[in-house]
Amino acid sequence: MENYISDKAILGNGTAVGHFTVIEDFVMIGENCQIGHNVVIREGSVIGDNVRIDDCTVIGKQPMRAKRSIFKDEKKLPPVKIGNNCMFGAQVVIYTGCELADNILVADGAAVRENVTIGEYTIIGRSATVENFTTIGKKCKLETNCYITAYSQVGDYCFIAPGVHTTNDNFLGRTEERFKHFKGVTIKTGGRIGGHAVILPGRVIGEDAVVGAGAVVTRDVEPGTIVIGAPAKFFRNVPEEQLLKNQGWD
Numbered sequence: 001m002e003n004y005i006s007d008k009a010i011l012g013n014g015t016a017v018g019h020f021t022v023i024e025d026f027v028m029i030g031e032n033c034q035i036g037h038n039v040v041i042r043e044g045s046v047i048g049d050n051v052r053i054d055d056c057t058v059i060g061k062q063p064m065r066a067k068r069s070i071f072k073d074e075k076k077l078p079p080v081k082i083g084n085n086c087m088f089g090a091q092v093v094i095y096t097g098c099e100l101a102d103n104i105l106v107a108d109g110a111a112v113r114e115n116v117t118i119g120e121y122t123i124i125g126r127s128a129t130v131e132n133f134t135t136i137g138k139k140c141k142l143e144t145n146c147y148i149t150a151y152s153q154v155g156d157y158c159f160i161a162p163g164v165h166t167t168n169d170n171f172l173g174r175t176e177e178r179f180k181h182f183k184g185v186t187i188k189t190g191g192r193i194g195g196h197a198v199i200l201p202g203r204v205i206g207e208d209a210v211v212g213a214g215a216v217v218t219r220d221v222e223p224g225t226i227v228i229g230a231p232a233k234f235f236r237n238v239p240e241e242q243l244l245k246n247q248g249w250d
Contacts, residue, residue, distance in 0.1 A: 012049065024060075030084065042096065044079030051082060054090040054108070061095045063114050063132070077114055089126070101138070119156065134184065139249070149201075152184030157244055160187070161195040161213070168201045188223070190244040197232075208243050 005011070005023045012031035017023070021039045029035070030049035039053050042060030053059065060080045077097035086100060089108035094100070098112055101120040106112065109127040116130050119138030126144045130136065134148055137156035146164040148154065166185045171178030183202040187193065191205040194213030205211060206223030216230035224243065226235045240246065 018055070026079075036090070042080075045082070045096075046079060047082045048084035048086070048102070050085045052087045054088060054092070056090055057088050057092040057094075059088075059094050061093050063095055083120070095132070107144075113150070125162070131184075137189070143195075149184045151182070152186070154187045155189035155191065155207075157190045157249065158187050159192040161193055161197070163196040164193045164199075165197075166199045170201045191221075208238055210238055 002019055003017060003021050005017065006025045006027065008025040009023045009027040011029045012033065014032040015029055015035065017035045018037035018039065020037055021035055023041045024043040026044045027041050029047045030051065032049060033047060033051045035053050036055040036057070038056045040058045045060040080094055080096055081099045083100060083102035083104070085102055086104045088106045091109050092106050093111045095112060095114040097114040099117045101118060103121045104118055106124040107126040110124045110129070112124065112130045113132040115133045118136045121138055122136055122140040124130065124142050125146065128142050128144065128146045130148045131150035133150050134152045136154045137158065139156060140154060140158045142148065142160045143162040145162050146160045147166060149166045149168040151168055152166055168182055168184045169178055185199045185203050185205070187205040188207045190208040193205070193211045194215065196213060197211045197215045197217065199205070199217040203217050204220040206221055208224045209221045210226040211217055211221060211232060212226065212228035212235065214230070215228055215232040217227065218231040221227050224238050226238055227233060228235045
């Protein structure tokens, strides 16, 4: 058969499915969706109305665990939940246990690991990676090739430029002591991170703060300030006209 669509799956009116696509048991897809070629939608995934999923994308992938992984096997994770009017590029992978709100764009080649939540109108750029147990707020932009490490929190209206790297292990994989300090980064509402910046584990980027391009953040960044350099140091305050309260955004 050209496609495999389970007789236990539900597809809404006006939904079109491309060639060589697999839709497993108990999948629910809303109305007027476009499902591309070679797409795999795993068991129980719930997809809203007017969703576009491009070629070779996987929705609801189960995680793999290496024998030395710090993440232990969990009980069965809940199915993926995807809101209305979302778009997924080609070769995107969305793991099970994720919840994505309405109007999200995940661009070609991006990966979103298990137990991630993403707020409405957020953009995940091409080949970006969001690791597990991470929360991304609404109306954020995560640009091409940025990397959000596990156990991170990104607030609303954040901007993360191409090539930004975040980290969560100060011990670089050595000694049992590291498990007591294992922590991702926190970027609070309105935080902005310049291209190829590196943020060390557990650091907090305050509300409306800016990290300059190429900076290495070794300490928390105070709200409304700009830091630059390696290690990053205070440069000046964010101009008043750039603060979120002065943008008139909803």
